[in-house]
Amino acid sequence: MKKQILLVAVLAALSVQAGAAVPEKAAAETVLKPQPGQAQAAVWASRVLTKLHYKSTPLDDAMSEKIFDRYFKSLDSEKLFFTQADLDQYAIVRTRLDDAITGENLSVPFAIYNQYQQRFNERIAYARELLKTKPDFSLDESYQYDREKAEWVKSDAEMKELWRKRVKNDWLRLKLAGKDDKGIRDTLDKRYENYVSRSRKLTNEDVFQIFMNAYAMSIEPHTNYLGPRAAENFDIAMRLSLEGIGCVLQTRDEYTVVREVVPGSPAGLSGKIKVGDKILGVAKDDKSPMTEVLGWRIDDVVALIRGPKDSTVRLDIQPVDAGVDGKHTTISLVRKKISMEEQSAKKSILEVKDGTAKRRIGVISLPTFYQDFEASRKGDKEYKSATRDVARLLGELKKEKVDNVLIDLRNNGGGSLSEAVQLTGLFIDKGPVVQQRTGDNKIEVESDTNAGMAWDGPLGVLINRGSASASEIFAAAIQDYGRGVIIGEPSFGKGTVQTIFGLDRFAQNDKVHYGELKMTIAQFFRINGGTTQLRGVTPDIKLPTMGDSDTFGESSYDNALPWTSIAPAPYIPTGDLKDILPLLDKKHEARVAKDKDFQYLSEDIALVKKQRKDNLISLNETLRRKERDTQEARAKLREARLLSTTLGADDPVLLPDPKDALNKAISAKPANGKAAPSPKVAAVKGALRTDDGLQGDERSLTAELDAEKAAKAAKDVLLNEAVHILADEVGFLKTDTRMASRVLPYAVDASK
Structure with a gap:
């Protein structure tokens, strides 16, 4: 008192x-x-x-x-x-x-x-x-x-x-x-x-x-309070789906602007909404009056547009091509379940020359470990799941006869622990995947209990500082089993397990919402007894470190849990990579020493680290112009190289996806008989854009989207090198039967 x-x-x-x-x-x-x-x-x-x-x-x-x-x-x-x-x-x-x-x-x-x-x-x-x-x-x-x-x-x-x-x-x-x-x-x-x-x-x-x-x-760093709206958005992010119309929105000058229209969504199928359209008003159903949303927060507009599946929402739209004083249009759309495919697992095939041979490397990019828990609990056989999607993609890659598979987990911050365990199970027969220790020191072992593998061929995992939590569980298990080559930089170092605890159970009525806690309830340990906490997963073959451990990663937190270890779980490694890893690393070092693009990247990383350490920028115009001129000269030099017709003899070649080869052929056809700009040229120019002093919403939406598209299309130096490393592995395994039997003892045709 x-x-x-x-x-x-x-x-x-x-x-x-x-x-x-x-x-x-x-x-x-x-x-x-x-x-x-x-x-x-x-x-x-x-x-x-x-x-x-x-x-x-x-x-x-x-x-x-x-x-x-x-x-x-x-x-x-x-x-x-x-x-x-x-x-x-x-x-x-x-x-x-x-x-x-x-x-x-x-x-x-x-x-x-x-x-x-x-x-x-x-x-x-x-x-x-x-x-x-x-x-x-x-x-x-x-x-x-x-x-x-x-x-x-x-x-x-x-x-x-x-x-x-x-x-x-x-x-x-x-x-x-x-x-x-x-x-x-x-x-x-x-x-x-x-x-x-x-x-x-x-x-x-x-x-x-x-x-x-x-x-x-x-x-502790990974414990959070989520208000009612934040809790809803977290749930959407985990299940990769929502009920709405399929528009990605953005605030620009107090207006709500359509930034993207999801293909196959109600908005996309209607043909009535275009990128750049302004949403001036929303009526949540057929009977409600139109509510003007000028100046609203974007999440408030989104909340008004979202609603139950098969219900109707009406929008007051100012078309992008109508001008400031253009005529408004009112459109009605029926809400449907929208899958956020951009965050789903995706595959591609890169082909690498190895002497006279060509190696086909299948790449699966996984941005997050997602799962629609509610759909799974309801028994929905088509529930969204990272493991299910990756298993399907592996089946497609096997049919397309790839020689090796790379799982790209860069910037994958984690997600569902059960998905990490199940995904590991696609690449091992049976066995423990991760250990958990609760607050009362009880240790539980999460295991793959499904016999067989979705992919029994050679495997690589690409990680960076942004690979955390479930990504580290998967990469650590693959490494401990000797199942695949871990490539990249040390991962984030998040070795803790969180659960969602709903506080509404304490509310006295249904109208009061208390939100949720995302709360740390356990620490996970590798099956070898170590933990990824603080130290992360150390790759077998290291690529240049992009991140700064002082500002990003578990070690940057002042109250992170310490590194520790427990007894290992009983497991039997499925492969032995100790003989092949030095060979792969040697070829990697020899290749990057001659790779100008790789050297450019290393120089860029060194420059960024120096600037970050100095943490000062001159306000003298003469000095700043000199620095800018130097940067532009470097950019032009690289542009000349990247656009050179002789470039890329050894670069991995992206093979077309048979499913949409026709669509790609149609979209690539030159308009009006004129040659379309090379995607390579657009990518280079976008990636080398100099500082314009503007913030994102100060540029035109078209310019911003073009820059993002160009950045995505730009040459991925680290991915290309990882693909080369896996192509090297294929070469060694095909020419050395004894080594193949150690790396892939369960794959009888590993050397063929």
């Missing part, structure tokens, strides 16, 4: 201080307050986290201090708005945020957020004022562009100096890109105005989620 009285007294004092500091204009801004149900949700979340989390941690004064620091960091990660004086103002509640949660009084975290919003408005207003005067670019100044690890600035005067340099850098980037002073002022003023517009759209649910995440992530 005494703590609660103190908390109320502290809040009253802070309100007086904050109120005294609020300018007249800022005082008129909307002040967000906690909503009914949020305090109860916080209490129930704390009870679950303190009792059921793998790293059970009491909610006490020590935890309050961690929440305090993480909450301020979550609001202002780059330290561009709060000063140290602002933090000092709230120091009195540093050990009282635990009482705010247990006492069901969230006024303090909301007061902190409202102070943040005030500071945000003040800083942006100052930035817009700076645009009235032209910066002096002859001075020898520099700007620290990454401030995540910087100290909080001590005063408003220092903050103004920081923003002066930030605005100066924004101006200089546009100036170097060729914009005149008026164009620069207009662009930046609109940019800063949009910052404020977006910040004003934050709601009570957003603030509550930020605060509760500060608590959850103070326990």
Whole structure:
């Protein structure tokens, strides 16, 4: 009781201080307050986290201090708005945020957020004022562009100096890109105005989620609170499907714009919606009035458009080709189940020359370990599953007689643990895949119990720093079994298991929604007893490291669980790669030493790492122009090489998919008798685009989509080298019967 009285007294004092500091204009801004149900949700979340989390941690004064620091960091990660004086103002509640949660009084975290919003408005207003005067670019100044690890600035005067340099850098980037002073002022003023517009759209649910995440992530990095809408989006991401019309939307200048139309969806089949169309209004059914959505948050528009399967939604559309004052059209669409195929597993075949022979390498790209849990529970035989999709693709690759298979898990952040186990089962006969240790030290072994393999030929797995969790379970198991060659860079290092815990079970009625916890409940271990925690999976053949372990990966978290080990599970390796790996690595090193593209990539990585380490950019125009000229010269040199007609004699060749060969032939036919631009040319020019000083939504939608398309089509140097490595493996296995019997002892025709 005494703590609660103190908390109320502290809040009253802070309100007086904050109120005294609020300018007249800022005082008129909307002040967000906690909503009914949020305090109860916080209490129930704390009870679950303190009792059921793998790293059970009491909610006490020590935890309050961690929440305090993480909450301020979550609001202002780059330290561009709060000063140290602002933090000092709230120091009195540093050990009282635990009482705010247990006492069901969230006024303090909301007061902190409202102070943040005030500071945000003040800083942006100052930035817009700076645009009235032209910066002096002859001075020898520099700007620290990454401030995540910087100290909080001590005063408003220092903050103004920081923003002066930030605005100066924004101006200089546009100036170097060729914009005149008026164009620069207009662009930046609109940019800063949009910052404020977006910040004003934050709601009570957003603030509550930020605060509760500060608590959850103070326990351990991969524990999160998901508000009702975030929980729904997480579920959609896992099952790769939703019920809607099949449009990808984007906010541009307060308008909701169609960014993509999903083929085969209601929107796609109707032929009435095009990329670039503006959605001005939505009626959720036939009877509801049209609701104007100009200026709405994109997730609010999406929520209005989504609805039950076979129901109708009406849209007020301004066609992209109608112009600003063009005629609106109203269209009706019947919602259907939409599969997010872009995130599904996909295959391709790359052919590599090996002397006089040609090696066909099947590549399966898997962006995430997805599964439609609800459809599976209902017994739907066609439920969406990563393993089911990969098994189907493997069957197709076998029919197309590939020599080796590469599973591309780059930037696959994980997903379903059961999918990781089942996917491993496609490449081993039977046996343990991963071990789990719960908070009470009980160890369970997850095993593949299905006899046989979907693919018994040679195998490779491509990983990078973005390969995490389920990706690491799969890669580690393949490595421990000696089943395939792991290629790439050390993975993320996330060795923990999460589950979703719905808080609505504690709600007193169906109208109250408390959200969900994504909570760590176990740590997983390799079948050899080690863990991927912190260290990740170390590849057998290493490619250049793109990421920075200080800023990305498990080791970058200050409260990550430590590396440890347990007893290995009983398993029998299916292959022995110790003799072939040195041979593959030797050929790899010899090849990349002569590969100009690979050397360019290594140079780029070294340059990025140096820039990241320096963390400073000059604000002197002469120096920046010199740097820009150097970069453009390098880009032109590479463009000349990449577009050379003699390039690519040894490059893997992408073979056409028999299923859509006809469509590709039709789309490749030149229009009006003129040769279509080479995809290779478009890819190179897109990949080598120089800095235009603009942000994504400041470019035209067409330009942005073209750039993304070009980037996807650009040469993938690391994938090409991984394919070469697997082609080398095929060559060794076909010429050395004894080695083939060790690498693939179960494949009787491995040497044929």
